[in-house]
Amino acid sequence: MKGYLKYFVNKMVWFLVTLVCAFLLNFFLPRLMPGDPVAVITQRVAQGMSSQAGIQKVYEEYSNLFGTNKPLSEQFILYMRNFAKGDLGISFSKYPRPVADVIASSIWWTVCLQFPAIIVGWLIGNTLGALAAYLKKGFDKVLMPISILVSNFPAFGMAVILLVIFGVGLKWFPTSGGYGFDLVPTFTWKFIWSVIVHYQLPFWSIVTIAIGGQAIGMRSMAIYELNTDYVKYSRFLGIHDRKIIGYVFRNAMLPQVTGLVLSIGTMVSGALVAEIIFSYPGLGSTILTAVMGQDYPLISATTLIITLMVLISTFIIEILYGFIDPRIKAAQAD
């Protein structure tokens, strides 16, 4: 247990450090860009304004709003303090709604859509990959090219194709939104059913993309494991095939968990774009509205929230991983 505690503390420190860096990046990146971001925003907002004094006034308003007229260090402290209070500023495009409110209404859609989809895709993909490595022959010959092809489809491409086939063509599922546009979110059966129906297409498009990549990874891991000495030795000893497969699967699984940790960011960004295709009311669509409405506070807050989501899920998987893999405890105990 001591080894695990050490592992946990190590990961925790690393998580906090990354968190701070994510905040720093989110804060400094736009400010490091050549040119004055406030000037750019003013220029966009003041398009068509002819009075110089008016433009100057807008500029001052925004400087005050963002606090860019204060020194950078003071700005950063202010930014952190506001974030801790849950204050992310006021949205431009949805004025006067606060950004925190806009994000609160969309984040759960994203969380409930993406994480189940990624986990289901990961599980199915790994099972298929392991089967392909074990069964070989026909199954492998069919599965591999399909997996390679599918995993090469861009996430939005798969989303569009599913949408056209099942939404527009067969009319099995609705094509856009998170629930029927004629409904108000309530706890009625009609609303819940509508949410479930709208959930299917975005969910399966994310799952399909995840399956392909995971299956390929798992297949090569399992093939590698099947050729190792311990497998050959076990076979030589006459241990039952099913038991060996159990060992192989477990050993091949561990790098796949690490793979999940490393690729969760990429998957989330792919899924965000897929959300846009289905006009799903999650963070992806929020970014789109923010970009379209040139809503700077909203963009910056959304990117920060996405980073946080990815960081937290990575952290959780790593903590669970410590329970699964005994080598980690051993390595930390040394």
Place this chain on the structure above:
Amino acid sequence: MKHTIRQVFHSPKFVVGFCIFMAMVLLVILYPLFIIDDPLAIIGQGTFFEPGIYVNIYDSIGSSPYTLMLDDATQKRIDNKLGDEERLALKEWLVVYGIPENEINIQDTEKLLKQWVNNYDATLKITGMTNARQRYFVRLNDSLNGLLSKEGAIIAVIDPETDTLEKTDTVEQSDYVNISQVPNVRVFPLGTDNFGRDMLTELVSAIGTSLMIGLVAGIIATLIGLIFGLLGGYMGGLMDDIIMFITNLFTVIPSFVLLILISYSIGQAQRGAVTIAVVIGFTSWVWTARAVRAQVVSLRNRDHVNLSKLSGHSIVYIILADILPYIASYVVMALILQISAGILAEAGLSILGLGPKTTDVPTLGLMMNWAMIYSAHLMGKWWAYFPVIVAIALISFSMNLMNTGLDQVFNPALRD
């Protein structure tokens, strides 16, 4: 070296991937030699013209007619205007109007049309029918006008003196025109997009731009990754710690988020295709750095490297001569993956509206973005988005096949 290349080209996967990729590159190079149109020139007045051959009607009237007696010409003409869907629609209206259903036979064209002409009244408001549907019937009625006529169409010009129409020619129903004699014929193999541009020309140009973006992003990412990986792996110590810290940081912080932030901060006017490529390159080097570092760490203490150190060679020389050749295959494979990842990243950014500026060059992502904004996918305009998706998938498929092929050549354990 020669041997390795020969071995690589013996891998069927690599060869297939390479062929697909080269075919696309050749298309991008050769197509503009034959068709020298501006890919962003707006030709069509209207959105999403279907793929096909567009023959100038004015010119066809002027060209010399050929009389062909074809038996099924009349039938085809009727079928074109009055398909199964239209027949059912006619029946639907007539039934609502009050004609008993058993009196309507939708296969009997003549009788059906007679019933329609006798009963249809555009001014009649039928309760429960949407406005759109009512207008559909008005249009249908107009298109059916004179369908069973055996007469030709008369061409007349306005006499400027008397202001009356003067018949100049008659186009018989059996008149044909030879397409090669019509001076103005335009082929749109993939139709036009929402702005009325030729999709194929645009697509080829977009593939070229996207490949360029991928290549620039891939090279930048690979170079940064290679330098970081080599420095960290070979030098070790504090340098390695710092590099590993940065690398680990950027593995968890999604690069897509950085891309969004940077692209937005640059601003629409400054975002050219190359700028986007550079930004993508600077945010996606992490994987290469990790892989290269891991390789270098295992190479660092090999005998030949130690021998080189003892011989007093400089660090640069050791890295170039004793380490690089061993990781060259990894670097090439990483470059291939980075190129396809770069193309995908550009497409994702463009869909968010943060891609290259729209006035310069088309890219695959921008084309996808335009198709989505004008809801081509909901209107069934497949030619506006499907070729784009296929192009992206083919590029990344070919890259991945090449990569898998190389992987199998260099890692014999993975061979089938």
